[in-house]
Amino acid sequence: MTTTTSRTEHPRQDAEREVVLEARDVTKHFTVRGSKGSAIVRAVEGIDLELHRGEIVAMVGESGSGKTTVARLLSLYYPTTGGEILLEGKPVSHVTGRKALKYYGQVQLLFQDPFASLNALKPIRHILGRALKIHGKARGAKQVEERIHELLTRVNLTPPEQYIDKYPHELSGGQRQRIVIARALAVEPRVMLGDEPISMLDVSIRLDVLNLLKKLRDEEGLALLYITHDIASARYIADRINVMYAGQMVEGGSSEEVIHDPQHPYTRLLLDSSPDPGRGLEGDQQSLFDEVGDLGEPPSLITPPKGCRFNPRCPFAMDICNEKEPEKVEVSPGHWAKCWLHQEGRADLLKQRNIQFGVPIETAAAEAGIDTVNAEDILDRTVALEGETTADLGPFQP
Template sequence: MSEPVLKVENLKKYFPIKRGLVDVLKGKPERHVKAVDGLTFEIGKQEVFALVGESGCGKSTTGKLVMKLLEPTDGKIYLEGKDVTELKSKEEVREYRRRVQMIFQDPFSSMNPRFRIYDVLEEPLLIHGIGETRAEREELIYKALEMVKIIPPEDYVGRFPHMLSGGQRQRVAIARALILNPTFIVADEPVSMLDVSIRAEVLELMKDLKEKMGVTYLYITHDLSTARYFADYIAVMYLGRIVEMGPAHVVIDNPIHPYTRALLAAVPEPIPERREIIKELPIKGEVPNAANVPAGCRFHPRCIYMEKGLCDTKHPQLIEYEHNHWVECWLAGKI
């Protein structure tokens, strides 16, 4: 197999909780929010790897770690075989930022409202010194807009972000990410702010651009239906850990972990005949505090299959349950 485009090993990010004066005087130890706690995965060239889970599970923090917007507490990040965990010089950081771009969830808040669309797309070119003349940069901007189906581009470059629809703004955000010809793109819930009628359209556009430009995606979402449609691989996150991972069709069609089953049971079923097959949502309670992670399996306080003396005392490891299908559960195959 060829070298993966992105590889992370035992990636962790702990945020310290500020202690009060009384806690310091009493000598209470420093506590941390364990947002990401030991992720290991790799993404091959032109693959779409989806991180799926509830809000607060650590998906977006993982994306920010990959983007180098946050520094990891521990672990390694490799881009095309090169260790990029700690980049020393500004030149190395700038080159990494050119090769790894991000599509944000809200296209409106990620753009300067005082910038016209032309300025939004010219800014990354100016920062990275691409295009010696304004005419060269203008040509790149027009090509980028045409790639994302903002046609004709001359009708849009003079507009401000508030003058575009939500779908058009997200297309401009995609164009901004692609204009630097990156190797890897972190897409943080890129369609969750869009109308349902145009989500598939935007995802189809991103698929086409993946084939044309050879980019690789880390797709962050809470929506299993779009992950099944768009992703090649799915990793289900819970409380900072990956609890199940494998090819998209395998994870969706043959879920092993109780949490994955609960997420799938929560998806509305459009076929009336199949609604009777879906059982009661196999989950209870709320997500525990990431600053006070439960002992044993992190999901055991909410799991209806929990076995006392095992699930609540010993932490399971992510094991290969079957070929290329990984799961972190003591009861894998027994439920």
């Protein structure tokens, strides 16, 4: 396999200083029309995002949080309503013709469904060869053939002769996704935007695709946006994690800090909702589902809640959460969150071992016999009762 020295030599050492693709205060609103008139869907608002060379950034959130919309904005599939997108420090907007060809030669989008994103009527030879020809990455039949073999080898589809003349329906889901990645690599991009690239694959082969993406980061120096609803896979693959909720980014930082020290209640909800082999080991299988309580539903993006959009589901919601949107607070170098708990001095509440999201904090405190809901009082109470029965403490279990 041949590689280009200038793009593969120590890419991650330069990650912090080289921003390839950036979003600044990007907003996207959609207008929907019906029999009762029109309405505005506030799909994405105030997104700030940097993709560095040789780095994987994960964007995590439940369905409908706006993750795919961000990827499509960055790929210029949608025009922005507000804010700007910069490629290598230069603002870009809707592009056509040669400008579009140049942009897509540097920014490639990996779709969620590998079968739908491939032409079912054409063999792999045509699918990869067409990308090479359109972007001028190979000339003549011999060079195109050589480059196709090289691309198949790079995505671990070997020997290439076994796959080059097959049609998409003759391949497994994992093999099709590798073809999608190979087609993106054919144009020699600097950025890949992966829209849940493993969600439609068998569990047994997801790890292979994740390892391939990590290999491309390390060897090719690619900047990769990895969109997922699975925070466990984000932890495995990503250098940094950004958490999205209801069209807004609510927390961001290194993957280890976000996973081990979450600073937003929604991040805690995602982590607590992830599969944990430790739950239910003592025969209480119901604890697998009951521990985090009633998770609630995301809000409407046509009429989002006033203030913090998470406040209807948050057990720590205060009056100010219903009135004003929280500012971005840096809790440690490179780790930030948008939550009033930090500005009100109550962030220690997030350190509780168990949080029941269906129980408002004031109600749970009263049931536990706590007169106030200060973080120090709650934590002192749980520590003092450690080792005793705590069934009546609700979310304040030590």
